[in-house]
Amino acid sequence: MNKIKENIQKIQSQINRACHNTSHVSSHVSSHVSSQIPAQENKVSSNTNQNRVTLLAVSKTKPVSAIEQAYLVGQRDFGENYLQEAIEKITALSHLPDICWHFIGPIQSNKTKQIAQHFHWVHSVDRAKIAHRLNEHLNDSTQQHNCQDTPLNICLQVNISEEPSKSGIMVDEVFSLAEVVDNCDKLMLRGLMAIPEKNAGVASYEKMQHLFKKLQAQYPTVDTLSMGMSNDLEIAIAYGSTMVRIGTAIFGERS
Numbered sequence: 001m002n003k004i005k006e007n008i009q010k011i012q013s014q015i016n017r018a019c020h021n022t023s024h025v026s027s028h029v030s031s032h033v034s035s036q037i038p039a040q041e042n043k044v045s046s047n048t049n050q051n052r053v054t055l056l057a058v059s060k061t062k063p064v065s066a067i068e069q070a071y072l073v074g075q076r077d078f079g080e081n082y083l084q085e086a087i088e089k090i091t092a093l094s095h096l097p098d099i100c101w102h103f104i105g106p107i108q109s110n111k112t113k114q115i116a117q118h119f120h121w122v123h124s125v126d127r128a129k130i131a132h133r134l135n136e137h138l139n140d141s142t143q144q145h146n147c148q149d150t151p152l153n154i155c156l157q158v159n160i161s162e163e164p165s166k167s168g169i170m171v172d173e174v175f176s177l178a179e180v181v182d183n184c185d186k187l188m189l190r191g192l193m194a195i196p197e198k199n200a201g202v203a204s205y206e207k208m209q210h211l212f213k214k215l216q217a218q219y220p221t222v223d224t225l226s227m228g229m230s231n232d233l234e235i236a237i238a239y240g241s242t243m244v245r246i247g248t249a250i251f252g253e254r255s
């Protein structure tokens with residue numbers, strides 16, 4: 001029996017149910033099925049609620065074989081936190097052309113070159129310096145990039161529950177950092193990422209939804225609210241998440 005396949009199917013139906021329950025909330029029709037392709041070009045954009053939310057499989061600490069199993073059942077978006085580990089897996093799986101890699105961990109500025117080289121998305125941009133460095137590496141024509149001519153998709157990480165130990169910008173910094181990213185020619189501002197505090201209630205989710213809508217109103221490229229993990233995907237979707245980042249519920253506990 002293939003546990004990963006079973007888990008992915010279970011989560012997909014959980015997502016579909018959550019989308020259905022909140023379909024009255026999602027007045028905007030969005031298309032997030034293939035996150036690598038900008039929304040305008042997405043061929044499946046007529047699928048409204050069913051595929052409103054992209055499942056990002058968080059494969060950190062898990063082996064290449066687990067990623068391959070998920071790939072075989074149609075999973076294409078994978079999230080990684082630790083750069084060296086990620087690069088090994090990305091290299092091992094480079095024969096899979098349509099796999100899409102998302103960097104979701106904290107970023108040290110001396111790692112931006114390798115992140116720009118290997119990833120299609122970065123969810124954890126939290127300062128202008130990081131945005132500028134990613135953009136410079138992508139403009140350096142002597143460098144080889146995974147994603148050739150396509151821009152690097154960027155989400156700004158927001159520390160929505162204002163936890164001192166957590167990375168991310170404060171709410172009042174979102175629009176100035178958004179402008180920085182929007183002005184970088186090789187970066188595409190796609191949206192916001194957050195990890196609401198456990199037991200914080202709905203307030204953090206509600207604030208993220210509000211902020212996301214405001215950002216969307218200002219920037220037409222913004223279509224992604226990366227929010228929700230194994231334990232809070234339903235509430236995240238209820239508050240407008242378009243991408244859930246699921247590790248444990250797909251691959252099992254991490255040791």
Ligand SMILES: *Cc1c(COP(=O)(O)O)cnc(C)c1O
Binds near residue numbers: 058245247
């Ligand atoms: C590890 C991680 C996840 C996945 O968490 P699970 O609880 O295992 O689903 C999601 N997002 C980020 C930023 C992570 O670091």
